[in-house]
Every structure is written in C-alpha cells, then in structure tokens.
Amino acid sequence: MMASRKSHHFIAAWMRSPLKIGAFLPSSRSLARAMAAEVDIEKPGAIIELGAGTGAVTHALLQAGIAPERLVVIERDERLHALMSAQFPHLNVLCADAAHMDTVLDATGATQINAIVSSLPLLSMPRPVRQAIEHHMATLIGDDGILIQFTYGPKSPISRSQMHKYQLQGKRMKLVMANVPPAHVWVYRRG
Numbered sequence: 024m025m026a027s028r029k030s031h032h033f034i035a036a037w038m039r040s041p042l043k044i045g046a047f048l049p050s051s052r053s054l055a056r057a058m059a060a061e062v063d064i065e066k067p068g069a070i071i072e073l074g075a076g077t078g079a080v081t082h083a084l085l086q087a088g089i090a091p092e093r094l095v096v097i098e099r100d101e102r103l104h105a106l107m108s109a110q111f112p113h114l115n116v117l118c119a120d121a122a123h124m125d126t127v128l129d130a131t132g133a134t135q136i137n138a139i140v141s142s143l144p145l146l147s148m149p150r151p152v153r154q155a156i157e158h159h160m161a162t163l164i165g166d167d168g169i170l171i172q173f174t175y176g177p178k179s180p181i182s183r184s185q186m187h188k189y190q191l192q193g194k195r196m197k198l199v200m201a202n203v204p205p206a207h208v209w210v211y212r213r214g
C-alpha cells in the first residue's frame with residue numbers, strides 16, 4: 024500500500040480520537056528501523072508489537088529478519104486493524120486493547136517473549152490504563168525479554184517508580200531526528 028494512502032488512514036484515525044492515536048503521522052522508516060534493530064532475533068521467543076497503526080514498525084521487524092510466525096501484532100482501532108490485516112494477511116494481527124494483552128496473548132500460545140515493541144501513546148493514556156499496560160508489559164517480558172518503547176519527550180516514558188516497582192532498568196538507546204517529531208527509543212529489561 025502506498026505510503027500516502029497509509030498516512031491518510033492514520034490522519035483520519037487521529038482526527039477521530041487524537042489522544043488514543045497519540046501521533047499525527049505514522050512512525051518514520053528511520054524510527055521503525057531503530058526500534059526493530061533492538062530486537063535480538065537469535066534469542067528464542069515471540070515478538071509482540073503493540074499499537075501497530077499503519078504498520079511501519081511491523082514492516083521493519085519483518086525486514087530485520089523476524090519470521091512472521093514469531094510475530095503477534097495488537098492494534099485496538101478497528102479501521103487500522105482492518106488495514107493491517109489486509110496489508111499483512113500472513114501475520115497474526117489482533118484487534119484488541121493492550122490493557123488486556125495478558126488474556127489476548129494466552130490465546131495465541133505465546134509463552135516465552137523475546138521482545139515487546141510498543142508504539143503505544145503511554146503518556147496520553149489515563150493513569151490507571153497506562154499502569155495496567157505497564158504491569159502486563161513488565162510481567163510478560165519475564166527475566167530475559169525486553170520492552171522497546173518510543174517517546175517524543177526527553178524523559179523515560181515509564182516513570183521511575185514504575186521501573187522500581189517492576190525492577191526494570193531503562194536505557195535511552197537512540198534519538199531519531201528523522202522522525203516527525205524527533206523520537207527517542209528506550210529499551211527496558213529486568214535489572
């Protein structure tokens with residue numbers, strides 16, 4: 024699908040509910056590649072993508088060599104989900120709320136998780152929803168998995184107290200200037 028058509032769908036979704044989408048434009052190829060580059064594909068386990076939007080990060084994950092059967096994609100917006108399913112018919116693309124990712128993932132049989140790759144707009148979510156999502160992400164990665172999350176601001180999108188609660192170490196890996204707006208890629212793992 025042409026990039027401009029995807030942007031059109033994305034902007035339409037943003038106009039329907041700006042806070043739920045969290046960005047005016049889809050992630051750039053540079054940001055998507057920077058996120059995908061953090062996944063160690065040699066390590067076993069599923070890769071879970073949260074908030075796939077129009078699929079820029081999905082595409083980068085596949086380009087990085089991740090086998091389609093290892094990837095589970097979650098997108099809540101019904102129209103964006105339909106777009107994703109049409110674009111990636113060979114992938115497991117679920118229309119679901121990441122706040123319920125534990126039960127959703129149970130049904131997929133994804134027990135060991137290599138990485139959660141999230142484009143979710145954590146900072147524009149109501150606090151209880153954000154904390155529920157952070158709880159699931161921190162629990163699901165276990166001792167060996169990682170969480171990759173981008174953010175536009177200079178600070179960690181996961182607060183210090185949440186990191187402390189779940190014994191996570193967070194590291195800002197990259198600032199992607201080519202994204203609009205520029206975005207930081209953070210990686211969290213159990214410390």
Ligand SMILES: C[S@@+](CC[C@H](N)C(=O)[O-])C[C@H]1O[C@@H](n2cnc3c(N)ncnc32)[C@H](O)[C@@H]1O
Pocket residue numbers: 033043044045046048049050051073074075076077078079080097098099100103119120121122142143144
């Ligand atoms: C910043 S956009 C993602 C951009 C995406 N990387 C792209 O290139 O199109 C955030 C996405 O997260 C989705 N989203 C927001 N809250 C969600 C939730 N609770 N569960 C699942 N998806 C959610 C939105 O519908 C939106 O598609």
